[in-house]
Structures are given as C-alpha cells and as structure tokens.
Amino acid sequence: MLINTFGFAIVFLVIFILYWLVPTQLIRIRNIFLLLVSYLLYLNWKPSFALVLFGVTAITYMGAVLVQEDYGLDDYSSKRKKALCWCFAILGLLPLLVYKYYNFLNYSITSLLESAGLHFELPGLNWAIPVGISFFTFQAVGYLLDVYHKRVPIEKNFLDYALFVSFFPQITSGPISTAKDILPQFKKKQKFDYIQARHGLLFLLWGLFIKSVIADRAGIYVDSVYSAIDSFPAINCLLASILYTLQIYADFAGYSFMAVGVASLLGFKIVNNFKRPYLAASVTEFWRRWHISLTRWLTSHIYINLGGSRCSKIRNYFNILVTFFVSGLWHGANWTFIVWGALHGLFQIMEKALFGDIIKKELKQIKHHLTLLRFCRIIVTFLLVNFAWIFFRMPSLSDSMAFIKKILSSFCHFDFNMVGVVMLAYLVLGLIPLIIFEFIQEYCPLFLRKAEEYVVIRWATYLFLALGFVLFGVHDNSQFIYVSF
Numbered sequence: 001m002l003i004n005t006f007g008f009a010i011v012f013l014v015i016f017i018l019y020w021l022v023p024t025q026l027i028r029i030r031n032i033f034l035l036l037v038s039y040l041l042y043l044n045w046k047p048s049f050a051l052v053l054f055g056v057t058a059i060t061y062m063g064a065v066l067v068q069e070d071y072g073l074d075d076y077s078s079k080r081k082k083a084l085c086w087c088f089a090i091l092g093l094l095p096l097l098v099y100k101y102y103n104f105l106n107y108s109i110t111s112l113l114e115s116a117g118l119h120f121e122l123p124g125l126n127w128a129i130p131v132g133i134s135f136f137t138f139q140a141v142g143y144l145l146d147v148y149h150k151r152v153p154i155e156k157n158f159l160d161y162a163l164f165v166s167f168f169p170q171i172t173s174g175p176i177s178t179a180k181d182i183l184p185q186f187k188k189k190q191k192f193d194y195i196q197a198r199h200g201l202l203f204l205l206w207g208l209f210i211k212s213v214i215a216d217r218a219g220i221y222v223d224s225v226y227s228a229i230d231s232f233p234a235i236n237c238l239l240a241s242i243l244y245t246l247q248i249y250a251d252f253a254g255y256s257f258m259a260v261g262v263a264s265l266l267g268f269k270i271v272n273n274f275k276r277p278y279l280a281a282s283v284t285e286f287w288r289r290w291h292i293s294l295t296r297w298l299t300s301h302i303y304i305n306l307g308g309s310r311c312s313k314i315r316n317y318f319n320i321l322v323t324f325f326v327s328g329l330w331h332g333a334n335w336t337f338i339v340w341g342a343l344h345g346l347f348q349i350m351e352k353a354l355f356g357d358i359i360k361k362e363l364k365q366i367k368h369h370l371t372l373l374r375f376c377r378i379i380v381t382f383l384l385v386n387f388a389w390i391f392f393r394m395p396s397l398s399d400s401m402a403f404i405k406k407i408l409s410s411f412c413h414f415d416f417n418m419v420g421v422v423m424l425a426y427l428v429l430g431l432i433p434l435i436i437f438e439f440i441q442e443y444c445p446l447f448l449r450k451a452e453e454y455v456v457i458r459w460a461t462y463l464f465l466a467l468g469f470v471l472f473g474v475h476d477n478s479q480f481i482y483v484s485f
Contacts, residue, residue, distance in 0.1 A: 038168040049130040057165045060140040063088025064147040068154040085148040096137045104333030132172040152179040169262040173482040175273040175293035190267035200264025205465040211254030212473030213430035218247040245386045281377040283347040321345040343388040426472045
C-alpha cells in the first residue's frame with residue numbers, strides 16, 4: 001500500500017489511534033502491534049514477498065548471534081568470525097542477487113558468449129521483485145556488519161529486530177536506518193509529544209505536496225518526451241531532462257519526508273534522507289545531501305573497507321569508483337545505472353584532482369554563504385547531476401546517447417503546445433514554494449525557527465500545503481520511482 005494513497009491515510013489513522021491507546025508501560029505490546037501492522041501492510045503487496053522479508057531477517061539475526069559469540073582472541077577465532085560474517089552476509093544478500101540481478105547477469109554473459117561465437121543460455125526468471133528488497137536487505141546486512149565490527153551491540157529480542165527491518169514507514173523506499181538509529185527507540189517508553197507530532201504532520205504534508213504537485217505533475221511531461229524523443233524538438237527534450245531532475249528529487253524526497261512524518265507521529269525519529277541536494281556546490285557535496293542513508297551505508301561498508309582516503313591518490317580514486325559502481329548497481333540491474341554511478345564517481349575524482357583542498361574545507365563548514373562564485377558552482381553541479389540523470393532515466397545506453405544527441409542537435413524552436421500551459425502553470429506554482437523554502441532553510445534557518453513559534457503561521461502553512469495538494473496535485477496514486485529499487 002503506497003504511503004500517498006487515501007487508503008493508507010485511513011489505515012494509518014486507525015494505526016495512530018490504536019497505537020497511542022496502548023499504555024506507555026506496555027512497550028512489548030506496542031512493538032508487537034507495530035510488527036504485525038508492518039507485515040500486514042507488506043503482505044498487501046504480495047504474500048510471497050513477506051517470506052523473503054522474513055528470510056532475510058532470520059538469516060541476518062542468526063548470523064549476528066553467531067558472529068557475536070566470543071571465540072577468543074587468537075587468529076583462528078578471528079578468521080572464523082570473519083568467515084561466518086561473510087557467509088551470512090552473502091546468504092542475506094542472496095535473495096536480492098537472485099531476484100534483481102540474475103536475469104541481468106544471464107543476459108550479459110549470454111551476449112558476451114554470443115559475440116565470441118558461443119551459444120549458451122540459462123533459463124530466465126519471471127519472478128516479481130519484492131518491493132523494497134534493496135532497502136531492507138541493506139538495512140539487515142548493515143546490522144550484521146555493524147555487529148561484526150562491534151559498532152553496535154547485538155539485539156537479543158528477535159521481535160524488536162524484525163520490527164527494525166520491517167518498520168512500515170520506511171520499508172518500501174527507505175531511509176536505510178542503522179541499528180544505532182532506531183533499535184534503542186523501540187526500548188523506550190514513548191510518550192505522545194505534541195511538538196514532535198506537529199513536526200511530523202508538517203513533514204507529511206510537505207512530502208505529499210512536492211510528490212503530487214511537483215513530481216507527478218512534471219512526470220506527465222517527462223514521460224511523454226522520454227517515450228517519444230523523435231517527436232519533440234531539442235529544447236523540449238532539454239526541458240524534459242531538467243524536469244526529470246526535479247521530478248526524481250520531489251518524488252524520492254517526498255516519500256522520505258512522508259516516512260519521517262509518519263514515524264514522528266508514532267513517536268520515532270528516523271534519519272532525514274535529504275538536505276537540499278540541488279544547492280550543493282560540488283558533486284562530492286551533493287552526495288552529502290542526497291540519499292544520505294545510502295551514502296552512509298556505502299561509506300561504512302564499501303568505501304572505508306577498501307581503504308577510504310587513507311591511501312595513495314590512485315587507490316583513493318579506485319575506491320571512489322568501486323563505491324559508486326555499487327551505488328549504480330544497487331539502483332538497478334542495467335548498464336544505464338552502472339554508467340550513472342560511474343559518472344558520479346568520475347565527477348568526484350575530477351573534483352578531488354582539481355579542487356580537493358577547497359572542497360574538503362567546504363565540507364567541514366556547517367553554514368554556507370551564497371556568493372556569486374558559489375552560485376555559479378551550484379549551477380555547474382546541477383548541470384552535471386542533470387546530465388547523469390539522463391542515463392538513470394533511459395531504458396538503455398543507446399537510448400541515452402540518442403537523447404543526448406537530440407538535445408545537442410538543434411535549438412531552433414520551442415513548442416509550447418507540446419508542454420501544456422496548464423501543466424506548466426501548476427508546476428511553477430509548486431516549484432515556487434519549494435525553491436523559496438529550500439533557500440531560506442539553507443541560508444536563513446533562524447527565520448524558519450522563529451516563524452514556527454507563531455500558531456497562525458503554522459496553521460497557514462498546513463492549510464496552504466493541504467489546499468495545494470487538493471487543488472494542484474495529481475491524484476492518480478502514482479507509484480514512487482524508488483519503490484522499484
């Protein structure tokens with residue numbers, strides 16, 4: 001059940017009331033209730049998906065228990081622990097590898113053999129990919145690796161761990177939480193906090209607004225252009241690429257904000273996945289602001305384990321490329337995603353080689369000032385990210401290159417009839433508050449904190465977002481882009 005549907009709103013209202021009716025002292029009952037709700041909502045997608053979810057949960061839990069056992073400090077015990085960790089990590093990743101990557105590997109190997117004159121083909125799989133498998137698998141395997149590296153203590157209660165993996169606000173599209181983030185919260189006696197609930201409602205409405213008014217509205221035009229690029233002039237294709245850059249942010253951030261809002265209304269704090277990524281002045285900074293939980297996971301479990309930045313420059317560049325190769329592959333089993341990840345890796349390598357010290361200094365700053373130089377760098381970064389999104393959106397590399405070639409071919413005219421004046425007007429109405437809000441949040445955060453103290457401003461904001469959603473949103477229960485990952 002999608003979080004942006006009317007059906008979910010009704011179901012969540014019931015969950016919200018029943019959850020807070022359970023006395024604060026009965027933590028175990030509350031957690032069991034949330035676990036049952038999470039599995040029931042997930043079963044709504046397809047019953048067999050829940051078996052995969054439970055299997056990954058059980059494997060990683062068992063692996064963490066065995067890895068945590070004290071076998072001594074000798075080399076043999078250390079190697080045995082490492083071997084156990086690797087075995088259970090691979091077992092935990094196995095459903096993801098089979099469901100998501102088997103057909104891709106089969107096709108790639110078959111094509112390679114055919115180019116060499118050999119004919120060999122394994123049977124394909126027509127199984128539907130479990131919703132959110134990339135998210136909950138990385139979350140569960142991340143817990144196992146954190147236990148192995150002694151970053152977190154083992155969770156002794158299996159039901160609490162199962163809730164950690166399946167928690168319904170975040171299971172379909174993240175964020176990818178760590179055990180340190182959320183497991184301790186399941187042990188606390190959660191009391192209803194009006195201020196936290198108020199913030200949660202704002203996150204929920206804001207996410208719903210940018211999803212329906214910006215993402216879904218832009219998606220109408222984007223889909224029409226990307227599906228028939230030969231029918232549109234070059235400048236219309238360029239506009240579609242820019243709109244997709246805005247669409248994917250509003251879509252994914254919209255879900256993440258709604259997930260944060262739903263969790264907050266239940267008294268839990270989960271990581272905010274976005275921090276105004278299109279105001280980044282470098283691609284390196286962009287990845288400190290975009291899909292923050294995935295960046296954190298890849299940094300902890302891939303980049304640092306490869307050696308991070310504490311090595312030679314060449315090795316560091318290699319580590320960045322491998323990390324973003326994994327990032328691309330995580331998003332999808334297609335060469336387009338791999339190229340997208342490789343481009344982001346190459347952009348960061350170029351930045352390190354040319355402006356390494358400047359970027360390193362900037363990343364340590366808590367607050368940035370908008371200078372002319374920074375504004376120009378924000379535009380350049382946006383264009384680089386926009387270019388990479390073309391590969392992300394297209395179904396094949398040949399289609400991606402054809403789209404880029406079309407954009408570069410001619411800017412003779414712009415056809416407004418192919419855009420739709422009403423669609424464009426509604427989209428602009430949604431973009432204006434987004435741009436204003438993000439700039440104020442980035443450069444004048446104190447203003448927002450002061451404004452929030454006034455009841456009139458708070459309720460005016462709630463009303464504006466609700467009316468904006470009702471009047472200008474697309475109400476066809478559009479699926480989130482990242483649900484397919």
